[in-house]
Amino acid sequence: MAEGVLVIAEVADGKLNPLTAEMIAAGQRIVGEVGGIVNVAIFGSNAETLAPEAVAAGGDLVYTFAEAQLDEYLTDTYVPAAEMAISVADPAIVLIGQTSNGRDLAPRLAFRLGAGVVMDVTEFSISGGQVSWTRPCYGGNARAVLAVNTPLQIATIRSKSFDPLPADTGRAGDTIPMESGIDAGAVKQKLVSRETAQAEGIRLEDAPVVVAGGRGLGGPEGFKPLEDLANVMGGAVGASRAACDLGWYPPSQQIGLTGKTVSPDLYIAVAISGASQHWAGMANSKNIVAINKDPDSTMVKNARYAIIDDYKNALPALIDEVKKLKG
Numbered sequence: 312m313a314e315g316v317l318v319i320a321e322v323a324d325g326k327l328n329p330l331t332a333e334m335i336a337a338g339q340r341i342v343g344e345v346g347g348i349v350n351v352a353i354f355g356s357n358a359e360t361l362a363p364e365a366v367a368a369g370g371d372l373v374y375t376f377a378e379a380q381l382d383e384y385l386t387d388t389y390v391p392a393a394e395m396a397i398s399v400a401d402p403a404i405v406l407i408g409q410t411s412n413g414r415d416l417a418p419r420l421a422f423r424l425g426a427g428v429v430m431d432v433t434e435f436s437i438s439g440g441q442v443s444w445t446r447p448c449y450g451g452n453a454r455a456v457l458a459v460n461t462p463l464q465i466a467t468i469r470s471k472s473f474d475p476l477p478a479d480t481g482r483a484g485d486t487i488p489m490e491s492g493i494d495a496g497a498v499k500q501k502l503v504s505r506e507t508a509q510a511e512g513i514r515l516e517d518a519p520v521v522v523a524g525g526r527g528l529g530g531p532e533g534f535k536p537l538e539d540l541a542n543v544m545g546g547a548v549g550a551s552r553a554a555c556d557l558g559w560y561p562p563s564q565q566i567g568l569t570g571k572t573v574s575p576d577l578y579i580a581v582a583i584s585g586a587s588q589h590w591a592g593m594a595n596s597k598n599i600v601a602i603n604k605d606p607d608s609t610m611v612k613n614a615r616y617a618i619i620d621d622y623k624n625a626l627p628a629l630i631d632e633v634k635k636l637k638g
């Protein structure tokens with residue numbers, strides 16, 4: 312009988328993405344209540360090297376698909392490989408990252424396997440063996456709680472929604488090398504080239520602190536003090552769509568409904584009004600600080616703390632104080 316959890320690992324540039332450990336931790340919480348083990352499937356040439364990390368993060372049994380054809384995400388290769396992993400692990404629940412890959416993979420798998428799928432999960436609760444999945448809806452303004460009644464459930468997990476378990480390198484776990492059995496003739500897609508946007512420092516999605524700027528900055532030069540603040544706080548800089556559309560900051564750093572989703576410990580919104588489409592990308596931040604001239608702006612009203620001032624006054628003072636605190 313299907314039981315336990317299968318986590319489809321997120322691998323980027325040959326490394327496990329931090330979201331993998333977060334999903335494994337969520338998986339351990341689930342199996343702690345409903346039984347079974349946490350299986351992990353890792354795809355790509357490095358799979359075997361990465362397996363001990365998945366075990367240290369809480370994986371009980373790791374299936375490695377060490378195939379070069381799985382180094383890059385292609386729908387045509389990942390869907391059959393994930394299907395193979397599901398057929399051998401036989402889980403009740405599959406956890407997949409809410410990333411561009413996972414957003415493509417999860418619904419396709421669900422359709423093929425007749426499974427219910429819940430996208431963009433940020434929390435769950437378990438009662439009487441039934442998992443209730445919580446996901447933001449209406450652009451982050453409300454939360455939907457969903458239960459799935461198919462024997463196989465698939466959920467995509469939003470980054471930074473669950474804390475990883477402390478890595479335990481002494482943990483025991485088994486690794487089983489697998490073959491995906493992909494039919495090469497059925498692979499119609501080809502990756503022609505890959506361009507990586509140049510982003511310095513920490514990735515926006517992984518940053519514990521995000522300093523984001525909006526149209527109120529008045530121009531691209533307005534981002535300079537935000538970068539200074541992010542630097543002293545070990546964070547990353549994001550932007551509203553208005554600022555990106557004006558060409559003030561790279562679109563890769565846009566946060567919101569049509570941009571990236573972030574859930575940092577601290578989100579500092581500088582000269583951003585707080586439109587619902589912006590909230591959709593940062594509503595899950597653990598602490599929100601607004602810096603805005605307008606005390607009635609949505610961002611100020613919904614933030615935990617606010618500085619009501621011109622950012623040109625507020626930011627240098629804030630940077631000085633943080634520098635003093637950091638010694």
Ligand SMILES: Cc1cc2nc3c(=O)[nH]c(=O)nc-3n(C[C@H](O)[C@H](O)[C@H](O)COP(=O)(O)OP(=O)(O)OC[C@H]3O[C@@H](n4cnc5c(N)ncnc54)[C@H](O)[C@@H]3O)c2cc1C
Binds near residue numbers: 551620
């Ligand atoms: C389909 C759709 C998708 C969208 N997707 C996104 C998305 O992904 N991300 C996103 O961000 N938006 C998105 N938008 C746009 C969104 O609706 C807003 O237009 C946008 O977020 C506004 O950006 P902003 O807050 O930077 O600018 P504004 O709304 O113009 O706000 C500027 C703020 O700066 C403050 N300000 C001005 N000068 C100063 C100063 N000197 N010091 C301090 N504060 C100052 C003002 O008081 C104001 O609150 C989307 C819209 C649509 C229709």
